[in-house]
Amino acid sequence: MSPIETERLILRRFAADDAAAMRAVLCDPEVMRFSLLGTMAADAVDGWVVAQRDNPQLADGLGRRAIELRATGAVIGFVGLGDGPSPREPGDAELGYRLARRHWGRGYATEATRAVVDYGLSILKLPRILGLVDPQNRASVHVLRKIGMTYVRPVMLDGYDHADHLFARTQRDRARRRDG
Numbered sequence: 001m002s003p004i005e006t007e008r009l010i011l012r013r014f015a016a017d018d019a020a021a022m023r024a025v026l027c028d029p030e031v032m033r034f035s036l037l038g039t040m041a042a043d044a045v046d047g048w049v050v051a052q053r054d055n056p057q058l059a060d061g062l063g064r065r066a067i068e069l070r071a072t073g074a075v076i077g078f079v080g081l082g083d084g085p086s087p088r089e090p091g092d093a094e095l096g097y098r099l100a101r102r103h104w105g106r107g108y109a110t111e112a113t114r115a116v117v118d119y120g121l122s123i124l125k126l127p128r129i130l131g132l133v134d135p136q137n138r139a140s141v142h143v144l145r146k147i148g149m150t151y152v153r154p155v156m157l158d159g160y161d162h163a164d165h166l167f168a169r170t171q172r173d174r175a176r177r178r179d180g
C-alpha cells in the first residue's frame with residue numbers, strides 16, 4: 001500500500017510505535033463522543049494499531065491509515081476507507097476518520113478525507129464512497145459537505161436513539177465535478 005501525500009499530510013500505513021499518539025485520539029471522550037462504543041481502554045490501543053498495520057485490506061488500498069504531519073512527523077489521527085455500519089451495496093466503501101483534539105480546526109480532516117475519497121474514486125475506481133454521521137456532529141457534517149459528499153437519507157443503527165445521516169460521493173458526482 002503506497003502512502004497518499006497531500007500539501008501538509010502523509011496518509012500512511014500504521015506502525016506499532018504510533019500507539020502513543022493514537023491514545024490521544026481513541027481514549028479521548030470528546031473525540032469519541034459520537035462513537036457507539038465510546039472511548040477505547042488505553043491498553044487496547046497497541047493491539048488496535050497493530051491490527052490496522054496488518055489489515056489485509058491494505059493490499060487493496062482500503063483500511064485505516066495514520067495521518068502524519070509532514071512538518072513534524074507527528075501522528076494526529078486516522079483516515080480510511082473500508083467496512084462500517086452503514087448499509088452498503090456491493091463495491092461501496094465507508095469513509096472513517098478521527099483526529100486528536102489539539103489538531104482540530106486547521107483543515108486537516110478536510111485535507112485527509114478529500115485525498116482518500118479522491119483516491120478511492122479515481123485510483124481504486126470504487127463506485128461509491130459513503131459517510132455516516134450523527135447530525136449533531138456539526139463539524140463532521142461540514143467536512144463531508146466540503147469534500148463534495150451529498151446527503152442520501154437517515155439511517156437508524158441498532159443501539160442508537162436517533163438516526164445518523166448517510167452521505168455519499170459517486171463516480172457520477174466526480175465526473176460532474178470534472179466537467180463543471
Ligand SMILES: CC(C)(COP(=O)(O)OP(=O)(O)OC[C@H]1O[C@@H](n2cnc3c(N)ncnc32)[C@H](O)[C@@H]1OP(=O)(O)O)[C@@H](O)C(=O)NCCC(=O)NCCS
Nearest residue numbers: 031097098099104105106107108109110133138139140142
Ligand atoms: C470532525 C473532525 C474530524 C473535524 O476535524 P478538523 O480537522 O477540525 O476539521 P476541519 O478543520 O477540516 O473542518 C472542520 C469544519 O467544521 C467547522 N466546524 C467546527 N465546529 C463546528 C460546529 N460546531 N458547527 C459547525 N461547523 C463547525 C469548521 O469551521 C470547519 O469548517 P471551515 O473550514 O469551513 O471553517 C474532528 O473534530 C474529529 O475528529 N471529531 C471526532 C471524531 C469524529 O467526529 N469523526 C467523524 C465521525 S463521522
